[in-house]
Amino acid sequence: MQVRRLAxxxxxxxxxxxxxxxxxxxGGSDSGGANPNGVVSIGIAEPKHLIxxxxxETSGSQVLAALFAPLVDFxxxxxxxxxxxxxxxxxxxxxxxxxLKDGWTFHNGEPVTADSYINAWNYAAYGPNxxxxxxxxxxxxxxxxxxxxxxxxTPTATTLTGLKKVDDKTFTVTLSAPFSEFKSQLGYTAYYPxxxxxxxxxxxxxxxxxxxxxxxxxxxxxxxxxxxxxxDAQVEVEKFDGFAGTKPSIGGALFKIYQNSDAEYADLQANxxxxxxxxxxxxxxxxxxxxxxxxxxxxxxxxxxxAFPTFDKRFAKPEVRKAISMAIDREEIxxxxxxxxxxxxxxxVSPVVAGYRDKTCGAACEFNATEAKKLYTENDGPKSIxxxxxxxxxxxxxxxxxxxxxxxxxGVECVGTPEAKFADLLxxxxxxxxxxxxxxxxxxxxxxxxxxxxxxxSTGGSSNYYGYSNPxxxxxxKEGSAAPxxxxxxxxxxxxxDILAQEMPVLPLRFGQNVFGSSTKVKDVHIDLFNRxxxxxxxxxx
Amino acid sequence: MFRYLVRRFLQxxxxxxxxxxxxxxxxxxTGGDPIQxxxxxxxxxxxxRAQLTVKYGLDQPFLVRYWNYxxxxxxxxxxxxxxxxxxxxxxLDAWPVTMQLALIAILxxxxxxxxxxxxxxxxxxxxxxxATLVLTLIVIGIPSVVLAxxxxxxxxxxxxxxxxxxxxxxxxxxxxxxxVVLGSLSVATAMRLxxxxxxxxxxxxxxxxxRSKGMPGRRVIGIHVLRNSLIPIVTFLGVELGSLxxxxxxxxxxxxxxxxxxxxxxxxxxxxxxxxIGIVSVLVIVFLVAxxxxxxxxxxxxxxxRYE
Numbered sequence: 086m087q088v089r090r091l092a093x094x095x096x097x098x099x100x101x102x103x104x105x106x107x108x109x110x111x112g113g114s115d116s117g118g119a120n121p122n123g124v125v126s127i128g129i130a131e132p133k134h135l136i137x138x139x140x141x142e143t144s145g146s147q148v149l150a151a152l153f154a155p156l157v158d159f160x161x162x163x164x165x166x167x168x169x170x171x172x173x174x175x176x177x178x179x180x181x182x183x184x185l186k187d188g189w190t191f192h193n194g195e196p197v198t199a200d201s202y203i204n205a206w207n208y209a210a211y212g213p214n215x216x217x218x219x220x221x222x223x224x225x226x227x228x229x230x231x232x233x234x235x236x237x238x239t240p241t242a243t244t245l246t247g248l249k250k251v252d253d254k255t256f257t258v259t260l261s262a263p264f265s266e267f268k269s270q271l272g273y274t275a276y277y278p279x280x281x282x283x284x285x286x287x288x289x290x291x292x293x294x295x296x297x298x299x300x301x302x303x304x305x306x307x308x309x310x311x312x313x314x315x316x317d318a319q320v321e322v323e324k325f326d327g328f329a330g331t332k333p334s335i336g337g338a339l340f341k342i343y344q345n346s347d348a349e350y351a352d353l354q355a356n357x358x359x360x361x362x363x364x365x366x367x368x369x370x371x372x373x374x375x376x377x378x379x380x381x382x383x384x385x386x387x388x389x390x391x392a393f394p395t396f397d398k399r400f401a402k403p404e405v406r407k408a409i410s411m412a413i414d415r416e417e418i419x420x421x422x423x424x425x426x427x428x429x430x431x432x433x434v435s436p437v438v439a440g441y442r443d444k445t446c447g448a449a450c451e452f453n454a455t456e457a458k459k460l461y462t463e464n465d466g467p468k469s470i471x472x473x474x475x476x477x478x479x480x481x482x483x484x485x486x487x488x489x490x491x492x493x494x495x496g497v498e499c500v501g502t503p504e505a506k507f508a509d510l511l512x513x514x515x516x517x518x519x520x521x522x523x524x525x526x527x528x529x530x531x532x533x534x535x536x537x538x539x540x541x542x543s544t545g546g547s548s549n550y551y552g553y554s555n556p557x558x559x560x561x562x563k564e565g566s567a568a569p570x571x572x573x574x575x576x577x578x579x580x581x582x583d584i585l586a587q588e589m590p591v592l593p594l595r596f597g598q599n600v601f602g603s604s605t606k607v608k609d610v611h612i613d614l615f616n617r618x619x620x621x622x623x624x625x626x627x
Numbered sequence: 628m629f630r631y632l633v634r635r636f637l638q639x640x641x642x643x644x645x646x647x648x649x650x651x652x653x654x655x656x657t658g659g660d661p662i663q664x665x666x667x668x669x670x671x672x673x674x675x676r677a678q679l680t681v682k683y684g685l686d687q688p689f690l691v692r693y694w695n696y697x698x699x700x701x702x703x704x705x706x707x708x709x710x711x712x713x714x715x716x717x718x719l720d721a722w723p724v725t726m727q728l729a730l731i732a733i734l735x736x737x738x739x740x741x742x743x744x745x746x747x748x749x750x751x752x753x754x755x756x757x758a759t760l761v762l763t764l765i766v767i768g769i770p771s772v773v774l775a776x777x778x779x780x781x782x783x784x785x786x787x788x789x790x791x792x793x794x795x796x797x798x799x800x801x802x803x804x805x806x807v808v809l810g811s812l813s814v815a816t817a818m819r820l821x822x823x824x825x826x827x828x829x830x831x832x833x834x835x836x837x838r839s840k841g842m843p844g845r846r847v848i849g850i851h852v853l854r855n856s857l858i859p860i861v862t863f864l865g866v867e868l869g870s871l872x873x874x875x876x877x878x879x880x881x882x883x884x885x886x887x888x889x890x891x892x893x894x895x896x897x898x899x900x901x902x903x904i905g906i907v908s909v910l911v912i913v914f915l916v917a918x919x920x921x922x923x924x925x926x927x928x929x930x931x932x933r934y935e
Contacts, residue, residue, distance in 0.1 A: 131893070133710050215678035236677030316712065317720070317885040318795020344893050345880040347776065348792050352883075355784045355791040508663040 122336035123625035124321075125607055127360045127618050128349040129340045131317055135302050136294060137277035138209030138216040143362070143616040146274045148340055150617050151322045152192075152304035153277040154330050156183065157268060163437055163532040163614070164571075165269050168330060169197070169278075169305060171254075173271065178263035178567055183271075185254045189329045191280040192309035199256035200287075201278035201305075207244045208284075208292045209275060212236075218275035220547075221530075224267070226259045243291040263567040265574040266533040273531055278305060307333050307620065317342055333621050350602075359604045360618050366479065369424050369600065376602045384437050386529040386614045387597030388430060388537065391472065391487070395590055396517050396552040399467040403588050407449040408461035409470075409522075410592040412494035413487055414452040419595055422483045426600045430593040433585045434537040435529065437614050440575035446586050446593060454494040461495050469498035471521035475510050476503035480524055487594075514550040525550070525591065532614060534578040538562060542590060553590035635922070639915045644697070646911045647904070651693050654900045683709070683901075696904070705905040709897070714905040717890055722909065724797060725886035728879070729871050731799075731806025732813070733864065740814040741860060744821025748856075749848065751826055763815035771812055771874050775881040778808050792883035805882040809874050813867045820863055824856035831855070857928050865921030869914050 132145030137153065140146050157165040157173065167173060171184040189197040208214060210222035212232035222228055226247030231240045247259040260267065270276070280303050285293045300313045307330065308322035323337035341358060343349040346365040352358035354375060364372045364380075373380045391409075393400040400406055415429035432445040444450070472488060474480040481501060488499035502521065504510040513520050527548075529536045539562055540547045544554040558581050565577035585591075599612040608626055611619040662679050680686050684695065699706060705714035747756040769777075782804055783791040789804040828834060829852060837847045875888030883889070887906055894902035925932045 212674045213678055215675045215682070217675075219675065220672060232672075232674050234673075236674045315795050316717070317889070342795075343792075343883050344885075344889050345883065348881055348883040351776075351779055351784060351881075352791045355787070357791055506663070 119334055119608075119624040120336075120627035121334055121625075123606075123627070124323075124337045124339050125335050125359050125618075125620075125623055125625060126339040126341050126357075128343050128352070128358050128362065130344070131342050132314075132320075134217070135299050135314060135320075136216075137205065137274050137279070138214075138218045140274050141217045144340075144342075146615060147362075147617045148320050148322075149274055149277065149302070149304070151306060151308040151338055151340075151620055152302055152310060153274075153306040154189075154304075154328075155273075156271040156276060158272055159269075159532055159614070163439055165272055165532075170271075173268050175267075178265045178267070178569070179260050181258045181260070181267055182251070183256055183258065186329065187254065189305055190327055191282075191305050192303045192325055192327075193280060193282055194327075195280045195282065195303075196253075197278055197280075197305045198253045199250045200253075201280060202276075203244075203248045203250060203256055204281075204284065204287060204292060205277065205279035206248060208279070208294065210245050211243060211291045212240050213291070218273075221270070221273060221275040224260045224262070224264055226261050228261070265566050265568050265571065266531065266535050269531045269533045280305075307331075308337060311337065317344070331621060334624050335620065338620060353602055353604060356604045356606070359607045360610055360623075361602045362599065362612060362616055362618060364600050364602055369426055372600075372602060379603045379605070381601055381603070381610065381612075382426075383599045383601070383612050384435075384614065385597045385599045385612075385616060386435050386437050386527075386532070388433075388435050388527045388593065389427070389595045389597070390430075390525050390527070390591040390593050391522050392514075392525045392551050392591040393522055393589070394514060394517070394520065394551055397519065397521070399470070400522070402464050404460055404464040405466045406589040406592065408457045408464065408466060408495070409491065410446070410449050410589060411451065411453050411457035411460070413490055413592070413594070415450070415594060416452070417490075418483055418486050422486050423595070427595040427597050430596045433582050433591075433593055434534050434578075435596055438529070438532045438534050438537065439571070440534045440578055442579065442582075445579075445582050446589075449586065449589060450593065458495055461497075466495070466497070469500075471500050471502045473502045473504055473510055473513075473520040473523040475505070475507040475524070477506055484524065511550055517552065523550075529614070534575060534582070535562065535565060538578060538581055538585075542585060551590045553588075555584060555588065558584045635919055639919070642915060643908075643911055647697070647908050648693065650907045651696065651904055652689070654903055655689060655692070700908065705908075706901045708894075708902045709899045714902055717902065718887075718905060718909060721885060721887045721890050721906075724802075724884060725872070725875055725879070725888065727797070727799070728802050728806050728809060728875060728884060728886055729868065731802055732810035732871050733868075735807050735810025736813045736817045736864065736867070739810075740817030741821050743814075744818040744860075745825055745853065745856075747818065748822040748825025748829070751822075756822075759818060763818050766811055767815040771808070771877040774811065775805070775808050775878050778804060779881055793885070795885060797884055802884065805878050805884055808882075809871060809878045812874050813863075813870065816867075817860065817863060821856065821860055824859050825852060828852045828855050854928055858925060861921055861924050861928065865917045868917045869910075872910060872913070 127147065129144040129147055132140065132148055133142055134140050135145055135148060137149055140149055154169045156168065156170040158168045160166050169186060169189060171186045173181060173183050175181045183202070185197060185199065191197060206222060209216050209218055210225065210228060210231050212219065219232070222245065225245050227242060227245040230242035231245065233240055247261070249257045249259070251257060281287045282303060283294060283298045285295050301310050307325060307328045309325040311321040311323045314320045319342055320340045321337065324333065346363065347367065349358065349361055350365050350368050353361045393406050395401070419425065419427050419429045431450045432441060432443060434441050470491065472484050474484045481503065484501040488501055491497060491499045504513070510520070510523055514523060527537065527541065540549070542549055542553050543559050543562055561577050561581040561584070565574040565581070568574035568577060599616055601610070601612050603610040606626055607623055609622050609624045611622045613619055662676055662685070684692055696706070703715070705718060707713055708717070743759050747759050750756055779791060782788045790801050793801040793805070834847060834851050837851050872887065875886060876892045877888070878884070879886045879888035880892055887910070890902065891906045893899070894906065
């Protein structure tokens with residue numbers, strides 16, 4: 086199974102995007118020195134779990150990002166650089182050697198060793214543990230033995246054969262096929278290490294997480310937990326003095342848990358909360374006025390598309406798909422329906438990844454009503470179309486707006502068809518039922534073009550619900566994964582993207598962005614591509 | 628009296644079983660796919676699905692699951708949420724908070740609603756009567772979804788009189804504003820009910836008799852009018868406890884009060900079936916007990932009512 090994560094629209098109602106303008110401008114006033122011992126309060130939702138291998142939503146990963154230091158992080162250009170790792174090297178993209186930095190310890194004093202990673206990853210990959218991030222390890226050799234095809238069978242192995250300890254500070258990861266983007270992948274939450282104390286017994290096989298661990302996770306990061314996770318109330322972390330990496334310029338962080346984003350925003354307005362990571366939709370129109378320059382935006386990785394079921398005869402011709410794409414005025418919808426909180430998209434990959442090019446979709450994505458109608462009529466496009474969407478994610482408004490544009494510009498009948506849940510929509514698409522066009526959203530797992538192409542369009546890709554299949558495209562992706570350098574990999578991925586532009590299995594609509602706000606007490610607020618506040622950059626105005 | 632109580636307890640057990648069965652079947656038969664709900668919009672791997680299905684006993688027949696649930700409940704075990712937290716812990720945290728909130732709300736209702744109602748009932752047609760009638764019309768017309776955010780904006784952001792949201796273990800001060808908002812929803816009804824009841828009793832024969840015997844006005848109102856007027860009000864307050872819980876869903880969300888309404892709305896949002904059922908089970912018990920207390924209070928208020 087490929088690495089995959091569909092846009093968590095329900096959790097992140099109005100997500101995120103936009104242009105390459107790097108991170109948002111710094112918030113707050115620049116006057117006044119910073120207070121290195123102050124505590125920043127950040128609004129989150131109740132995390133589902135606080136175990137790296139089981140945390141895939143933004144609230145939990147925000148807390149874990151404070152408690153853990155990743156092997157790699159991403160620079161301004163979203164290329165990976167080493168944090169907890171000294172060196173990550175490979176000669177064939179298949180066997181990766183990871184060397185750890187010296188002198189790193191967990192919050193309880195245990196040294197961080199190769200075993201800390203191997204144990205954590207084995208636990209994550211072991212099927213019966215049913216961890217949310219289990220699929221992140223599917224490229225590692227031996228994964229199949231831990232996750233038998235018959236779900237009820239007991240796995241034949243409890244550890245990944247691809248993970249080998251060389252010495253205390255070095256281990257190797259062998260993948261089942263070359264994958265040039267593996268280093269980028271290592272920046273994800275699933276790859277944090279776990280101390281021995283996290284397990285009931287480190288010698289047990291399979292490993293079992295100790296019961297008390299989740300309420301007070303011990304990590305290797307810049308902050309350690311203060312007390313325990315107070316469910317539905319807060320998680321507080323304080324600076325860890327023994328941290329060997331770059332030290333943050335705040336004394337700690339208080340993650341305040343909200344169930345309702347409007348309550349969270351009300352606390353920000355009252356200056357009781359320092360950062361709101363996603364301003365609620367209802368407040369978007371007034372937030373800019375309320376907050377002034379404390380209202381900020383930054384690029385996020387979300388991409389919204391309209392997908393064509395390629396198995397449906399009505400949409401079999403690429404020209405018909407192109408005509409529909411040309412009949413949509415993306416700018417108008419982004420500005421009117423989304424009040425500029427999303428940006429019109431003209432490419433198949435997000436601007437946040439290396440290798441992104443603007444307007445790869447070409448003329449097919451440029452709004453041109455007359456050309457669109459001509460092309461549509463010439464190719465005998467269907468007289469009536471529908472767009473299926475999930476009713477629980479706030480999509481009705483833009484789907485209706487899109488339909489109205491299609492009606493006006495192509496002279497066709499168009500209706501939005503709601504499904505109760507996104508899962509229902511996907512089940513129907515999988516079963517190749519007649520659902521017409523349907524919405525899809527994508528949030529990346531790691532910053533790489535591959536993550537926007539492989540899972541979505543490769544034959545049998547984990548989120549390829551359109552039944553799209555093109556051997557040339559598949560080959561280009563494979564060549565990219567095996568390419569010796571990132572530059573060469575990007576070239577292959579770009580060629581693959583060009584094929585999408587010709588065949589249009591989906592039409593790109595919008596890139597999301599983080600729309601966030603901060604109080605007068607903090608400055609230098611940055612939100613990264615994973616909708617997390619960068620705790621290394623944020624400062625408290627004293 | 629004792630026989631009456633025994634009969635009532637037997638009835639309560641049957642009502643409890645029937646209501647939980649209904650809720651249980653509704654949640655499980657129409658609730659969709661709890662495992663997919665847990666994963667959000669992410670696809671669930673077949674293996675993960677199989678593991679979770681066994682873990683939550685979703686592969687067993689409906690009646691077996693319901694039976695297991697009931698027997699666990701008898702042992703005080705509410706099971707775990709879909710994320711693995713014991714529901715008992717959540718309930719133990721949430722109920723005291725909601726009880727505090729409900730207490731404030733009921734006090735607000737009694738102090739403002741009942742008092743104003745009594746005054747208005749005695750002085751029918753006065754300026755006070757007309758003014759409160761108009762006021763209650765306005766309050767009755769505003770639903771809690773509007774009232775709560777409005778009060779929050781005015782009293783905490785504009786004028787900074789109260790904290791904007793409650794903390795994890797809220798203090799009384801933090802609960803005052805949400806409590807008042809919650810209580811104000813029933814103030815209007817309580818006031819009108821009291822007013823009608825008082826003015827009706829003022830015209831009753833026994834009041835005229837008491838007056839004609841030369842009883843002082845204060846005593847007539849205190850003993851003969853008020854005591855008899857309280858019966859419909861007590862009934863209303865008992866039933867209102869239920870609506871307070873429903874109103875708490877909105878109010879607790881707006882003020883981030885980690886009570887039962889907060890948990891229930893989250894459980895519904897994330898389709899956490901075991902948590903919904905756990906909360907509803909306790910809600911049913913609260914309803915039943917409140918109604919029992921109301922029925923027993925009748926006898927205290929009106930000596931003509933006796934339970935055999």
